[in-house]
Amino acid sequence: MLGGPCSTTEKKCVLRGFKVDGKIINENEISELKEIVSILNEFGESGTVDFIGHTDSNGTKKYNQKLSLIRARNVAKLFREFGLKDTISIGEISGKGEEDPVDLNETDQGKYSNRRVEILFNNLKWKNFE
Numbered sequence: 001m002l003g004g005p006c007s008t009t010e011k012k013c014v015l016r017g018f019k020v021d022g023k024i025i026n027e028n029e030i031s032e033l034k035e036i037v038s039i040l041n042e043f044g045e046s047g048t049v050d051f052i053g054h055t056d057s058n059g060t061k062k063y064n065q066k067l068s069l070i071r072a073r074n075v076a077k078l079f080r081e082f083g084l085k086d087t088i089s090i091g092e093i094s095g096k097g098e099e100d101p102v103d104l105n106e107t108d109q110g111k112y113s114n115r116r117v118e119i120l121f122n123n124l125k126w127k128n129f130e
Contacts, residue, residue, distance in 0.1 A: 005032055011121040015075060018115040020058060023070050025078075025117075033075070036119065037082040047124035048091030049084075051076045054118070056111035057098045068095030075117045091123060 006013035013036055017029040025033065040049070053072030055064040072093045079090065103110035 005029075006036065011124075013119040013121075014116050015119065016113060016116045018071060018117075020056070020111070020115070021067070022115070023067065024074050030078075033078055034082050037079055037084050040088055040121075040124075041083065041085045043126055044085075044088050044121075045125045045127045046087040047121075048089045049076075049079065049124060050091040050120040050122070051093045052118045052120065053095040054100060054102075054114055054116050055098050056114040057101075057105035058111070061097055065095055065097035068097045069093070071095070071115075071117050075119065088124065091120075 005015055013032075015025055015029050015033065017026040018024075019026070051072040053068035053070070053075075055068045055071075057064075059067070072095055076090045076093050084090075098105070098114070101110075101114045102116070103113035105111050105114060
C-alpha cells in the first residue's frame with residue numbers, strides 16, 4: 001500500500017527533494033505527498049501523524065535547526081491543504097537540524113539525502129491494513 005518513499009515496517013515516509021536552503025519540497029515530491037495523503041485517508045482511521053525536519057551540514061547549527069523546523073511545518077501544512085481527513089491529526093512537528101544524518105555530508109548525494117522530512121505514523125490506527 002505505502003510504497004515509494006514509505007516503509008510500512010518502520011511506519012514512516014521520508015520526503016527528500018529540498019534544495020540547498022530550501023523550505024519547500026520540489027514538484028516531484030508533491031505528487032508523492034498527495035498519494036500519501038490519499039492512502040492515509042483511505043486506510044487510516046484515526047490518530048496522529050508526526051513530522052521531523054532535517055538539513056545537511058551547510059550553514060550554522062542554529063540556522064539549520066530553524067530551517068529543519070520550517071521544512072517540517074511546511075510539509076504538515078501541505079497534508080491539510082491536500083485534504084487529510086479530520087480524524088487524523090497533525091501531531092508533533094519538530095526539527096533536528098543537521099544532528100541526525102542518514103548519509104555523509106561530504107558529497108552532494110549525501111547532503112541531498114540528509115535534506116528531508118520524516119513523516120511518522122506510530123500513533124495511527126489503520127483499517128484494512130495490518
